[in-house]
Amino acid sequence: MSREILADFPAGGPRGSWPAEEAAQQLRQAGTPATVVMDIDRDLFLVVPEAEQ
Template sequence: MTTAIGAKVLERFPAGSPRGSWPAEEYAARRRAEGEDATVVMDLESDAFLVVVPADED
C-alpha cells in the first residue's frame, strides 16, 4: 500500500489503544532497530496511526 506523499505504509494501528499503550511507536522502533527508516504518522480520516517508510524510487 502506498500513499500520495511517497511513503509506503507498513502497518496501521487504531488510535483507540489502551492508555499507556503505544503499539505503533513500538512497531516503528523495532523496524528502526532492523535498519528501516520507519516513522509514525496519524491518518485523521481513518483515526489510525500508520507506520510508514519512504517509498522506493525505481
C-alpha cells in the same frame, strides 16, 4: 501522493500503550527507517518509511 504503509494501528488503544511507536522502533532497530503518522480520516496511526531528504 501515495506512500507505502508498513503497519497500521487503531488510535483508540489502551491508555499508556503505544503499539505504532513500538513497531516503528523495531523496524528502525532492524535497519528500516520508519516513523509514525496519524491518519485522521480513518482514526489510525500509520507506520511509514521515513521520507528521504
